[in-house]
Amino acid sequence: MSQPEDSSRQPPYPENQIESNDHSEALDDSSSDTTSEEIQHSPEGCLNWRVMPPDDLLDLTMCSNDLKQKVRTLVLGITRITFNDGQLAICVSNRDFDNDETRIDLEIVQQESLPSKLTRITSYLRSRIWRKFVLRKINGMDYEVEKVNHNDYGIDLTFDGFNYRVVNFRKEFIIYTHDTTTAHENVLRHxxxxxxxxxxxxYLDLRGIQSENFDVPTKLVGLYDQCRQCTCLAIGVRKNEFVEQAHKTLEMMTELKNLNIDISLTETEFFSPRMCQIDHLNVVYHKNAISEKNMLSLNCETIKLWSVTITATALNLFIKKWLKSTKKRFRYLEIPIIYLDPDDSDQNEIMKDLNVKKFDDLQRAVFYKRYDWSYELNCTGQCRYINCRNGLDITRSDGALATIVSSTSFFYFFVWHERFPEQPKDHVPFCDY
Incomplete structure (x- = not known):
């Protein structure tokens, strides 16, 4: 068995040595798929590998070590990695990071043996698709792999004058193994x-990591600079054993700017100092609490807390903290679903000692225009208009204006960096707060 390659090693083939006339190297005998046969029997096949999409290139690299080395010299980059309930999705830039990427799905299945022939025949009668298994070498180890084609459609996106295309016609590789943790590591190294x-x-999404593989994220981030320097992370902290790993992961990601966390713990509050200076923070709490101290330590541009348990006093002090500041970084705090702590749930406490005023159309517009942050694409997403006609305004000593919109079930605190932004053309009254 060969040793895993060091991903930091430089490509071994200079550019002028890749177009070799020697195409005699055969692929694995067990590689019976069409792509491998074409490479084996077609002289032109080895010359055409340069123009193949990343999913086909990945398949080739699992067949031939020679092509594995050659594909590396194309310097195609991984743009996004997503874990979702045992499935690993990797998006790869097609050529030179030209805003065009291909998604490759890899599902790692714990199974001692492949499905029986009877099971495969039954599956074929149901789906009319004959399941095909091939032997592939991943990071020097042999795996049984099933390939599936998905006929999805592409999505065109436009942002800030640039056109982006997400290519959703994709291949899925189902990898069978008796050791999923080792398989994850081998796939990522490969x-x-x-x-x-x-x-x-x-973008790096680790929310789908399973309990048996909870140490994979720290190994992934620890090994690769591309992950440590990623600026956008989504992570789940759903069990106590994930807490330590989550802290390690956050500490290692030194360039982190945008953070999406899903917290579902019992009797434990999860909070990391890294959350304090994040640009865009989105936390799903599932009724978990955030303490007054941690709430006041947040110094983010945008904050969105879902289903959080919090005290009325903490919200009051957060507003007062903004009033005493002269910084212009903060834009808004959103709590679409709020649970006030039963021991401190008086709505009047939120407005205590605050000099608030009712809406004045000479001071600001009716609708606050705000942009959701798209974590998956790590850029500004769609804009939303929030009706603040019934909100209460408060003015800072430097003239900055903010609006508080609250009830027993939600809380919003918006700062008007632009007092009269573009207003919506079509207004739906029943969406007013």
């Missing part, structure tokens, strides 16, 4: 070696 562009990831 793809980072093959797609060796050092550009940091746009």
């Amino acid at each position: 793809v980072f070696f093959v797609f060796a562009n050092p550009t940091p990831l746009f």
Whole structure:
């Protein structure tokens, strides 16, 4: 068994040595799929590998060590990595990070043996698709792999004058193994070696990591600069054993700016100092609490807390903290679903000692225009208009204006960096707060 490759190693083949006339190297005998046969029997096949999409290139690299080395010299980069309930999705830039990426799905299944022939026949009668299994070498280890084609459609996105396309016609590789943790590590080592562009990831989503593989994130972030320098992270902290790993992961990601956390713990509050200076913070609490101290330590541009338990006093002090400040960084705090602590749930406490005023159309517009942050694409997402006609305004000593919109079930605190932004053309009254 060969040793795992070091993903930091430089490509071994100079550019002028790749177009070799020697195409005699055969792929694995067990590689019976069409792509491998074409490479084996077609002289043109080895010359055409340069123009293949990343999912086909990944398949080739699992068939031939020679092509594994050659594909590495294309310096295609991984743009996003997403874990979702045992499935690993890797998005790869098609050519030179040209705003065009291909998604590759890899599902790692714990199974001692492949499905029986009877099971495969039954599956075929139901779906009319014959399940095909091939032997592939991933990071030097042999795995049984099933390939599936998905006929999805592409999505065109436009942002700030640039056109982006997410290519959703994709291949899925189902990898069968008796050791999923080792398989995850081998797959990640393989793809980072093959797609060796050092550009940091746009987005890393670790929310789908399973309990048996909870240490995979720290190993992933610890091994690769592309992950450590990623600026946008989504992570789940759903069990106590994930807490330590989550802290380690956050500490290692030194360039982190945008953070999406899903917290579902019992009797434990999760909070990391890294959350304090994040640009865009989104936390799903599932009724978990945030303490007054931690709430006041947040110094983010935008804060969105879902289903959080919090005290009325903490909200009051957060507003007063903004009033005493002269910084212009903060934009808004949103709590779409709020649970006030039963021991401190008086709505009047939120407005205590605050000089608030009713809406004045000479001071600001009716609708607050705000942009959701798209974590998956790590850029500004769609804009929303919030009706603040019934909100209460408060003015800071430097003239900055903010609006408080609250009830027993939600709380919003908006700062008007632009007092008269563009207003919506179509207004739906029943959406007013």
